[in-house]
Amino acid sequence: MKVSYHGHSVIKVEHSGKTILFDPFISDNGNTDLKADQVKADVILLTHGHNDHVGDTFSIAKRNDSQIIAPYELATYLGNKGLNAHPMHIGGGHEFNFGHVKFTQAFHGSAYTEEDGTIVYTGMPTGILLTIDGKTIYHAGDTGLFSDMKMIGERHDIDLAFLPIGDNFTMGPEDAIVAAGWIQAKQVVPIHYNTFDLINQDGKGFADRVNPGKGLYMEPGDSVEL
Ligand code: NI
Ligand code: MN
Numbered sequence: 437m438k439v440s441y442h443g444h445s446v447i448k449v450e451h452s453g454k455t456i457l458f459d460p461f462i463s464d465n466g467n468t469d470l471k472a473d474q475v476k477a478d479v480i481l482l483t484h485g486h487n488d489h490v491g492d493t494f495s496i497a498k499r500n501d502s503q504i505i506a507p508y509e510l511a512t513y514l515g516n517k518g519l520n521a522h523p524m525h526i527g528g529g530h531e532f533n534f535g536h537v538k539f540t541q542a543f544h545g546s547a548y549t550e551e552d553g554t555i556v557y558t559g560m561p562t563g564i565l566l567t568i569d570g571k572t573i574y575h576a577g578d579t580g581l582f583s584d585m586k587m588i589g590e591r592h593d594i595d596l597a598f599l600p601i602g603d604n605f606t607m608g609p610e611d612a613i614v615a616a617g618w619i620q621a622k623q624v625v626p627i628h629y630n631t632f633d634l635i636n637q638d639g640k641g642f643a644d645r646v647n648p649g650k651g652l653y654m655e656p657g658d659s660v661e662l
Contacts, residue, residue, distance in 0.1 A: 437569065438659050438660075438662075439659060440659035441655070442656050442657065443465055443468035443470075444627065444628060444631045445459040445488070445598070445628050446459055446460055446461060446462065446465070446470065447459070447627075449566065451535075451569070455478050456477070456479040457479070457480050457496070458598075459482060459483055460491045461489055461491030465488075472492040473499070475496060477497070479504075479532070480502045481506075481537065481564055481575070482506040482507075483561060484546035484560075484561035484577055485507075485509075485561075486578065487548060488631070489578070490514075493514065493519070494517070497520070502520070505522045505524060506521055506524070507523070507525055507539065508524070508525050510546065511523035511524070527539065534568065535566055539562045540562060540576075541582070543561075544561040544605075561577055561579065562577055563576045563588075564577065572593060573595065573596045573662075574592070574596070574597040574598065576597065578600055578606045578628060579600065579607065580606065581611035585618040588618075589620040594622070595621065596623050596625065596662060597623070599625070600629070601629050602634075602635030602636075606628055609637055609638075609641075612642065623651075624643075624646050625643070
């Protein structure tokens with residue numbers, strides 16, 4: 437399978453003709469190589485309701501007839517807006533036709549801000565474990581460091597992990613280094629940084645510091661084969 441990074445928290449997984457997109461924040465993202473009106477998505481996985489994660493979900497899902505998979509409250513909100521959304525929640529896993537999805541906890545907030553400024557709370561934020569053909573990807577979502585990352589690492593054989601390092605809203609690099617050790621992933625990619633001035637960080641420097649040789653620095657548009 438091909439896994440590519442597209443800036444902020446946008447990850448694309450392509451396997452057996454299916455395209456799975458995580459947190460497609462594209463049109464307001466100055467740090468992505470994707471175009472919201474061209475990207476393909478059979479499936480959209482959402483970690484939480486913040487606008488820099490829901491992003492272009494509405495337009496992409498309508499154009500592609502995508503299946504959205506999200507925490508229950510966010511899935512309900514999107515379903516009420518006419519989208520096809522499968523609700524899940526923390527600790528729950530489900531086998532889909534493209535692979536297995538399991539939601540993990542994350543320590544953060546979750547709310548969607550509508551165009552008129554109304555804030556709609558969308559339940560708990562999450563991380564997502566995606567397993568396809570025996571390979572597991574962990575998208576931590578937005579989160580601070582939490583010690584149950586050790587348990588996530590013990591209970592799942594993670595091949596590729598995406599951890600936020602932007603600081604201010606999520607873990608910064610120092611905490612993300614600790615998280616990388618706890619989740620025991622074979623490779624760790626920094627995400628959720630350099631999109632806005634508040635979260636500017638040195639992604640390459642972070643990847644170099646993750647032990648030993650497990651850090652993987654990806655620029656928007658870079659991909660790896662799993
Ligand atoms: Ni967030
Ligand atoms: Mn965010």
